[in-house]
Structure formats: structure tokens, C-alpha cells
Amino acid sequence: MKLDWIKVRSLLTPERVGLVDPLKKIEWTYKEINARxxxxxxxxxQQGVVKGDRVALYAPNDLxxxxxxxxxxxLGAIFIPLNWRLKPIEIKRVIEDAExxxxxxSSQISERLSFVDASLLSLDVDSEAYNEICESPNHVEFQSESLELDTPVMxxxxxxxxxxxxxxxxxxNGMVNNSMNTIMSWNITHDDVTIASAPMFHIAGLSGIIIPLLLIGGKVIIDRFFDGAHTNELxxxxxPTMxxxxxxxxxxxxxxxxxSKNNLESVHTFVAGGSPPLKEVVNYFVKENIPLINSYGLTEAGPNNFKLTGDIALQHPFSIGYPSFFVEAKIVDENDKEVEQGQVGELLIAGQHTFDGYWNNPEETKKAFLGAYVRTGDLAKKDENGLFYIVDRxxxxxxxGGENVFPSEVEKVLNDDPCVKNAVxxxxxxxRYGQSVGAALIYDGDRSNITALEQHAYNNLAGYKTPKQYLFLDAFPVNSVGKIDKREISRLLNELSFVEINH
Incomplete structure (x- = not known):
């Protein structure tokens, strides 16, 4: 089966503009996108890439x-968008796994590829050589590979x-079904325009609106690095309409x-996702009577799973809505039995849009599923109207700020410091960010000067993963069964005056 949808789109609407780069002051029609x-x-x-090979990209939002x-x-190859916010050692681990x-x-940010085998660094996408390859006037049609729907694409x-x-x-299959679900749920048409501000190395940034919009023939404005003032100008x-x-x-x-609120007049659909709603943002949109859709998804499912109309979004601003077209959602208890309405349990999601498992990791893949359902790891509840709400992790x-941080990863780095006896x-x-990373420490060192500890964390973790507050304790609080009480630690951190560590 030919799954080369951009070629079909280029035949249907060849002269329609699909991509715009304000920084380069260039726009491309669908015919030109396909030719590139x-x-x-x-x-x-010519470089030896064949069907099934992985091709990685390390760049900010870019053409x-x-x-x-x-x-x-x-080609039938598998695309890997690399998170440019990771530290060199973290990127190295991804490359070793994906091969x-x-x-x-991108040469602008390539210093973080210092731990990667230089022979893998094929082409600088900021270079004139790259542009000459993609813009070659001697264009020859490429005969696309025939692929099955269950073939990996990313x-x-x-x-x-x-x-x-x-x-x-x-x-x-997952990419196309997510796009179809999204197009129907959010009523996307070829007249819609969006600004690609969210990082495209995330599933939400790439598949949330962008791929659905390109499939249907809309227009995407590329925002290389998000900045509130700059994006306002865009x-x-x-x-944009979305x-x-x-x-x-x-x-x-x-x-x-x-x-200025007037800047938003063209937008008919506002979608927020990637992290829980922020009260300040929700309050603004409700006050201005502007519906804000809480999109819910994860890399393994979606990213779009639920739908909301404008009226319901205003009336229930913290709800993620109803399951979307061709999406099944249920909430189960610790025994994997479906809970009754109003009760809290783990949210499970099923559909043709979900992922196909983890690369070369059957053990983690098995843990991720309950039959056809993906375990989200999120606690949710459903109200009397059938609306879903995310309650907790x-x-x-x-x-x-939309980035995922696993405490165990940060704890491992902190515990490597000789002065740290234990870290939680x-x-x-x-x-602003919904959550920040905090650390409670049993610390055998000078608590008034932790510069070395902060630098150690910064050297080994992406900036967003490093603790922004430290809580020094002689002993960790415990709950009724003698386990460390992480909720109490979180409460204590919330009571501290916020001092941003600017990494």
C-alpha cells in the first residue's frame, strides 16, 4: 500500500501554501513540499538508507x-525527532537505543551532540548544502515504498x-487515525491556519494539530523557538484560526x-495540552468567555483522545471532555475492574491511534497494555454527564511546562553527590509551569552553599529536570505505614517562598 500522503496532497492542491517560515521569509506550496x-x-x-532504517533529526522547530x-x-524509514533540550549524555543513550x-x-544547537559518534552526523540542516539538496532544480520523482499500515513511521x-x-x-495506522480523529473532533478544514510553537520533538507538537492540518491541506506557520512576545507578533x-x-x-x-485580546480574534479553536491546566490561564479564558479545550494524550496514545465543544469547555474548564471518535476510554481500580461513575481510578485508552509498543523493549511494552488498552498512568474520574477529568498521576x-520528569532519574543524579545521604x-x-521539580535532602554538607550540588545536577540533567527548590531535613516524614510521605514533602515545598534557579 502506498502511504505517501504528501504526494497525494500535492496532486490535489499543488499551488496551495502549506508551510511558512517567518524567519526565512519563505513559503512553500504542497507541490514544493513534496518535491523537497x-x-x-x-x-x-544514496547514503544507504533503506526501508526500516532509522533517520534522526536534531533541530528546533524547522522546515x-x-x-x-x-x-x-x-523510503519506508522510521523518523526520530530528538529532544534538543536533553543533555549530551541523555542524547547518547537515545542514539544507542535507536541505532x-x-x-x-542543526548547527545552531549541535554542541549537545558531543557524545554522539561523529560519523552519524550526516547533514547540517542549516547549511546551504542541505538547501541545495532539497531545492534541487533537477527534481526526479521518487518511487515511494509500499508499506503496511502497521509499519513504524516514528x-x-x-x-x-x-x-x-x-x-x-x-x-x-496510529498517525493517520489520530489525524482523522482530530480532524473530526475539532472540525479542522483546509482553510485553517496554525502556528507551530510547541516543540515538534514531542508527539503533541507534531501530531496534535500540524500533521492533521497538513493532511487536509491547511497552512502551518513555523515558530522556531517560542517566545511570548514574538509569538504574539506572529x-x-x-x-491563525487554531x-x-x-x-x-x-x-x-x-x-x-x-x-492584546484583539490579537486572538482570528482564532476559533484554542487547544491546551501536554500538562495539567494552569489556574491563571483557565481563569483568563473563562473571564474573557473564550473556550479553551483541554487536550489529553500521551506519547503512547494519541496525542488526541477527547473532544469538547466550546460551551462545555466554558462550563467545565478543567474537564478533558468526552472520548473522541473511535477512541475507547475506561477507568479501572487497582484490580483492573472498571469503577463506577464518580470514583477515581487509572485511565485506560484503546483505539487504532495508540502506539505499537516500545522499541526493542518487550518487557516495558507488556506493562504498558491491558489487552487492547494502553495504561496511561493517570488517575481520572467521570462525572454524571460522562465528562472525564484528570485527578492526579x-x-x-x-x-x-509540558516536559516529563521522572523523580527516580533526578534522585539517582543527586544521590551521586557525596554530601547527599538520601534524596526524594x-x-x-x-x-507558570504547573509543576516544578523539588528535592528533599538528608544532606551532610554546608546547607548555605550548595553551588556544587546544583552544578552537579545541571551537568547531568536537562535544565527542566534540575531541582528548583531544595528542602533540607534531618529525617523524611513518613505516613501511617512507615513509607516516606511524598505528599507531605510536596506540601512543605509549596510553603517555601519560590526562588527560581535559572537553568
């Missing part, structure tokens, strides 16, 4: 995401509970001095 992807596919094939993804689809044939990279890496990276396998200039951002980005948007993952890492409330 075919030119790059020829190049990758190259579309070039490499669409070229990979033509890509080559890595295309590997999106997450960090497991052990701190080891896990590559979630997204199949063509909204004024390009007048926006997807994580809550902390909406916070940055509405809190900048350049913000079943797992102890911290979501800070938890999330605490933050007005």
Missing part, C-alpha cells in the same frame, strides 16, 4: 522536520521509570506586555 521531500529521499537513499519525516515515509542510520542536525522517545529512554513506536501577522500550546506557553502569551512523574524528588505547584 522527494529530493531528500533520493539523497538519503527540516517536514522534509525528514516526509522523506522517511517515502539510527544517520542524524541530520520513534518518539520518553524516559522510563528507571531513567532509561524508551522509544514509543508510532505506526502509520499571531497578529498571520492570523492554536495548540502547552499551558505554560499560553501563560507566556497572555502575560507578555505585547499581548498514578505514577510519580512530574510534568513541568517530588513536584510542587508553580504558577
Amino acid at each position: 521531500a522527494e529530493n531528500l529521499a533520493h539523497y538519503l537513499k 527540516s522536520y517536514f522534509d525528514v519525516l516526509l522523506a522517511s515515509i517515502k 539510527p542510520k544517520l542524524i541530520l542536525h 520513534l518518539i522517545y520518553t524516559t522510563g521509570t528507571t531513567g532509561d529512554p524508551k522509544g514509543a513506536i508510532i505506526t502509520h 499571531i497578529k501577522q498571520y492570523k 492554536l495548540f500550546m502547552v499551558p505554560t506557553m499560553y501563560y507566556g502569551l497572555i502575560s507578555t506586555e505585547k499581548f 498514578k505514577k510519580e512523574m512530574i510534568i513541568t 524528588v517530588v513536584g510542587y505547584e508553580h504558577p
Whole structure:
């Protein structure tokens, strides 16, 4: 089966503009997008890339995401968008697990690839050489591979509970079904325009609105690095009709001095996802009578699983809504029995849009499923109207500004410091990021000077994973069964005056 959807789109609407890069002041029609992807596919094939090989990209939001993804689809290769916010050692672990044939990279941020085998660094996507390959005037049509729907199209890496990276396998079937569900649930048409501000190395940033919009023939404005003031200017200039951002980005948007409600007049659909709703953001949208849809998903499922109408979003601003088209959702107790309405349990999701397991990791794959259902690790409840709400994390993952942090990974780094006798890492409330990372320590050192500890954390963890507050204790609080009381630690951290550690 030919799954090369960009070629079909280029035939249906060849002269319609699909992508715009404000930084480069260039726009591309669907005919040109397809031609770029075919030119790059020829190049990758010459480099030895064949069906089933992995092709990685390390870049901020950029045209190259579309070039490499669409070229990979033509080749039957598997696209890996790398998280450029990770530290060199973290990126090295991902590369060792995925074993890509080559890595295309942005020279602007390539210093974090220092631990990666230099022979894998194929092409600088910021270079003139890359542009000449993709824009070659001697375009030759590429004969796309025939693929099955269950063929992997992407590997999106997450960090497991052990701190080891896990590559979630997204199949063509999963990608297309998520897009179809999204198009129907959010009433997306070819007249819609969005600004791609969320990081495209995340499933939500790439598949939340962007891929569905391109499938149907809409327009995507590329926002290389999100900045509240700059993105406000893009909204004024390009007048998007749909926006997807994580809550902390909406916070940055509405809190900048350049913000005006009038900037948002063109937008008919606002979608927030990637982390729990922020009260300040919700309160603003409710006050202004603007519906804000809480999108719920995860790398392993979706990312879009629920739908909300505008009226319901305003009346129930913290709900994630009803299950979307062709999505099954249920809430189960610790014995995997479905709970009654109003009771809290783990949310499970099933459908053709879910992932196909973890790359070369059958043990973790088995844990991720209950039959056809994906275990989300989130605690949820359903009200009398059938609306779903996320209550808490079943797992102890911290979501800070849309980024996932596993406490065990941070604890392991902190405990390597000789002065740290024991560390417990938890999330605490933050007005902008939803949660921040905090650490309670049994510390045998100078508590008034922890510069070395902070530097140790920063050297071994991505900035968003490093603790922003430290709580020094002589003993950890325990609960009634003698276990460390992490809720009490979180409460104590919330009581501390907030001092941002600017990493």
C-alpha cells in the first residue's frame, strides 16, 4: 500500500501554501513540499538508507522536520525527532537505543551532540548544502515504498521509570487515525491556519494539530523557538484560526506586555495540552468567555483522545471532555475492574491511534497494555454527564511546562553527590509551569552553599529536570505505614517562598 500522503496532497492542491517560515521569509506550496521531500529521499537513499532504517533529526522547530519525516515515509524509514533540550549524555543513550542510520542536525544547537559518534552526523540542516539538496532544480520523482499500515513511521522517545529512554513506536495506522480523529473532533478544514510553537520533538507538537492540518491541506506557520512576545507578533501577522500550546506557553502569551485580546480574534479553536491546566490561564479564558479545550494524550496514545465543544469547555474548564471518535476510554481500580461513575481510578485508552509498543523493549511494552488498552498512568474520574477529568498521576512523574520528569532519574543524579545521604524528588505547584521539580535532602554538607550540588545536577540533567527548590531535613516524614510521605514533602515545598534557579 502506498502511504505517501504528501504526494497525494500535492496532486490535489499543488499551488496551495502549506508551510511558512517567518524567519526565512519563505513559503512553500504542497507541490514544493513534496518535491523537497522527494529530493531528500533520493539523497538519503544514496547514503544507504533503506526501508526500516532509522533517520534522526536534531533541530528546533524547522522546515527540516517536514522534509525528514516526509522523506522517511517515502523510503519506508522510521523518523526520530530528538529532544534538543536533553543533555549530551541523555542524547547518547537515545542514539544507542535507536541505532539510527544517520542524524541530520542543526548547527545552531549541535554542541549537545558531543557524545554522539561523529560519523552519524550526516547533514547540517542549516547549511546551504542541505538547501541545495532539497531545492534541487533537477527534481526526479521518487518511487515511494509500499508499506503496511502497521509499519513504524516514528520513534518518539520518553524516559522510563528507571531513567532509561524508551522509544514509543508510532505506526502509520496510529498517525493517520489520530489525524482523522482530530480532524473530526475539532472540525479542522483546509482553510485553517496554525502556528507551530510547541516543540515538534514531542508527539503533541507534531501530531496534535500540524500533521492533521497538513493532511487536509491547511497552512502551518513555523515558530522556531517560542517566545511570548514574538509569538504574539506572529499571531497578529498571520492570523491563525487554531492554536495548540502547552499551558505554560499560553501563560507566556497572555502575560507578555505585547499581548492584546484583539490579537486572538482570528482564532476559533484554542487547544491546551501536554500538562495539567494552569489556574491563571483557565481563569483568563473563562473571564474573557473564550473556550479553551483541554487536550489529553500521551506519547503512547494519541496525542488526541477527547473532544469538547466550546460551551462545555466554558462550563467545565478543567474537564478533558468526552472520548473522541473511535477512541475507547475506561477507568479501572487497582484490580483492573472498571469503577463506577464518580470514583477515581487509572485511565485506560484503546483505539487504532495508540502506539505499537516500545522499541526493542518487550518487557516495558507488556506493562504498558491491558489487552487492547494502553495504561496511561493517570488517575481520572467521570462525572454524571460522562465528562472525564484528570485527578492526579498514578505514577510519580512530574510534568513541568509540558516536559516529563521522572523523580527516580533526578534522585539517582543527586544521590551521586557525596554530601547527599538520601534524596526524594517530588513536584510542587508553580504558577507558570504547573509543576516544578523539588528535592528533599538528608544532606551532610554546608546547607548555605550548595553551588556544587546544583552544578552537579545541571551537568547531568536537562535544565527542566534540575531541582528548583531544595528542602533540607534531618529525617523524611513518613505516613501511617512507615513509607516516606511524598505528599507531605510536596506540601512543605509549596510553603517555601519560590526562588527560581535559572537553568
